Amino acid sequence: MFRIDQYAYTSRLRHVHPGEKFAFAILTMFICLAASTVLVPLLVTCLAAAAVIMVARVPARFYFRLLFLPLGFLVAGLLAVTLTISRGANPAVYGLVIGGVTLGVTGPALNQAALIFTKSLGAVSCLYFLSLTTPMVEIISILHRLRVPALLVEMMGLIYRFIFVIMETAGMMYVSQGSRCGYAGIRTSFRSMAQLVANLFARSYHRSRALYTALLARGYTGEIRMWEEPRPVSAKHLVLIALVDLTLLVLVLVTWRWPV
Incomplete structure (x- = not known):
């Protein structure tokens, strides 16, 4: 977070x-x-x-x-x-x-x-x-009440969620590379960073598909409803x-x- x-x-x-x-x-x-x-x-x-x-x-x-x-x-x-x-x-x-x-x-x-x-x-x-x-959840709730188009609000919420997904994926890949001395030198660091960036999109895409499947399994119909205190x-x-x-x-x- x-x-x-x-x-x-x-x-x-x-x-x-x-x-x-x-x-x-x-x-x-x-x-x-x-x-x-x-x-x-x-x-x-x-x-x-x-x-x-x-x-x-x-x-x-x-x-x-x-x-x-x-x-x-x-x-x-x-x-x-x-x-x-x-x-x-x-x-x-x-x-x-x-x-x-x-x-x-x-x-x-x-x-x-x-x-x-x-x-x-x-x-x-x-x-x-x-x-x-x-919190971002409450800002999204206010935008819903203001009748902001649902598509924009949903995109905003999903993009916000996937920021954390990408950061978590990049963090795990970085730790994995570091444990194999992937950043031992300048040349090795550049090569490891290039591999991290190249593989990050593919892994994030698979994570996003898994998340979308989980949403469908829970009755997602195009609108994410959140509990409001x-x-x-x-x-x-x-x-x-x-x-x-x-x-x-x-x-x-x-x-x-x-x-x-």
């Missing part, structure tokens, strides 16, 4: 109604994406971090390690936004002139990159809040969610014409 799932099942928000957590995460994420300045996305990032670390009691070190994972993709995408290439000298560009070509950045491009960066970080923080406090909706939590999101929405409207 992933550590994310472990914290989702053991967090202090585990027994809060999943619909409340889902509504808070999704509404806050949309408000964050609608902002026109970096203020609201930064507040959303801090708010989600406080909820996960201080309320759900997820270790801060683990949370920030997760938060650093998408930074590589963000930086790569922001480079395409901020870098400007123009022929000849361009006073609006701060950078270098190489062979008659100006390479650098502009003020508006930096502002746009800062806004995109903070929005992305805020949206990721909202999704981390949901995934670290709500009944939880009451808390009026106090709903009021708190409404106050937080309304405050953020007011900030979005107030800062709409502010500079980034």
